[in-house]
Amino acid sequence: MMKKSVSIKSVKKQLGVTAVEYAILAAALAGTLFVAVGPGGPLQDALNTSFEKVKETITEGSE
Numbered sequence: 001m002m003k004k005s006v007s008i009k010s011v012k013k014q015l016g017v018t019a020v021e022y023a024i025l026a027a028a029l030a031g032t033l034f035v036a037v038g039p040g041g042p043l044q045d046a047l048n049t050s051f052e053k054v055k056e057t058i059t060e061g062s063e
Contacts, residue, residue: 036043 035041038044
């Protein structure tokens with residue numbers, strides 16, 4: 001009968017690998033958000049366009 005043995009060193013190594021994977025995931029998510037929401041990003045452009053249309057509609061309605 002073989003007994004499974006998990007050493008503390010292998011557990012710490014696995015936790016370190018997991019931490020690195022989460023750091024890479026967080027960096028990728030931050031980069032994606034910066035591109036989408038940052039200056040000149042598509043989300044900012046869409047919001048600016050929408051607000052300009054609302055502003056024009058309000059201005060035309062008040063005349």
